[in-house]
Amino acid sequence: MNFQINRRGLLKTAAAGAAFGALQPFNRAFAxxxxxxxxxxxxxxxxxxxxxxxxxxxSLTKNFIGTDDEQFAKLRAGGASSVDLITPGLDKVEYYVASDLLQPIDFAKVPNAALLYDTFKKTDLGKKDGKTYGIPFYWGINPIVYRADLMDGEPDWSVFFEGDKYKGKLAMRDYALEGIMIAALYLGIPKDKMFDMDDKELAEVKKALLAQKKLLRTYWNSIGDLTNLFASGEVVCAFSWVPPYYDLSARGLKMGMAKPKAGVIGWCDTIAVPKGVEGEKLDKVFSLVNYLLGPEYGEKLAFGGPYAQGTSAALDKLPDEQKEKIFVKDLSIMDSFVWKKNPARYNDWVALWNEVKAS
Structure with a gap:
């Protein structure tokens, strides 16, 4: 954005024959x-x-992404030199750090980070060697969404693995990480062991997923497709993102949202600064980061998403109804969160998942 001010039309003839010396135009450029x-x-x-x-x-140039993998690939291919701020998943920051793509956050320049929820202050994700490379930015849950008018009561994870009552009317996301996490939660595998399961535990997971497959209507990829399946009644219960619940409730359907006591899958994206951003530009970047964690942005996000930011900065601006929508009215829900991590044997997880789907 360039602004130019020119002195023009300021010269008036004071008297006939009056002469002025040469006046150069006066220009100031603000970049x-x-x-x-x-x-x-x-x-x-x-x-x-x-x-x-x-x-x-x-000024801000927006470079939109479709997946976190796409973002990571662009930076590894040299895009970090032309990007000043990125939005990696909390569980993905370690890949960026391992590839030497990020610089640590200077918290002295991000005062709103002091308002991060305790869960985010305590997590090891997004950090290495005591330094933070990704600040938890916005977050939510992936619950069980269901047609309350077509089910007898609130379900838990067992609905996807036991009984035939809803056989052919259940849906699971086609994603190995979450699918195997849910099976582990159902089997009672401890959260601190979940991402480091041995062969015996993975065999138990596979057995549970094979039983699950017989009950499913589909593995979904598009949240729009899942929403349509709910609307038609072809699916009555699914591991889901939150939007179908609000979308279909607004259309007049009686929807339910379950948060199983065994554990709820939480998700969180971060704000991270690529290595190489420096000087005055870096100061401006941290100023933007501070704004994104502040009350004005948080209020917009809470109503527009609706999503919660990683800090409590906007809480006083939100009515209870909106706090409930973004899961900050009762923060004890965070106690049951299982944050996605990167299993050391993730290739084995993907192979297992594909074997189950192909069976």
Whole structure:
């Protein structure tokens, strides 16, 4: 963004024959610092960012991603030199750090980070050697969503593995990591052991997933497709993202959302700064990071998502109804969260998942 002020039309003839010396035009150029943010489209809406950009000293170029893998691939291919801020998953930050793509966060320049929820302050994810490389930015849960008008009561994880009552009307996401996590939760495998299961435990998981497959209507990939299956009644219960619950409730369907006591899968994306951003630009980047963790952005995100940011900065701005929608009215829900991690044997997990689907 360039602003140019020219002195023109300011010369008036004071009297006939009056002469002025040569006056050079007066120009001042204000150049805003352009920051490039690689992120999800739903996080960079214009009205979310308007309060930060109104000063005019920063402009923002948005580089939207479709998957975290795509973002990682772009940075590894050299994109880090042209990107100032990225949005990796909390469980993926370690890959970026291992590839030497990120720089640690300077918390002195991000005062709103002091308002991070305790769960995020305590987690080891996004950190290495005592330094934070990805600040938990926004988060939510992936619950069980169900047609309350077509089921007898609130389900738990066992509905996907036991009994025939809802056979052919259940759905599971086609994702090895989450699918195997859910089987482990059902089997009672401890959370601290879940991502380091041995052969015996993986064999138990496979047996449970084979039993599950017989009960499923489908493995879903598109949340839009799942929403349509709910609407038609072809699926009455699914491991899901939150949107179908609100979407179909708004259409008048009686929907339910279950958060099993055995554990709820939580998700979180972070804000991270690529290595190589420095000087005045780095200061502007941390200023943006601080805004993204602050009350103005948090309020917009809470209503527009609806999603919760990683800090409590916007809590006082939200009515109880909205707090409940983004799971911050009762923060004890975080006690049951199982955050996704990267299993050391993930290739074995993927192979197991594919074997089950092909059976």
């Amino acid at each position: 805003a610092t352009d920051l490039v943010w690689m992120t999800w489209e739903n996080l960079a809406k214009d009205d979310y960012l308007a309060a930060f950009l109104k000063g005019g000293d920063v």
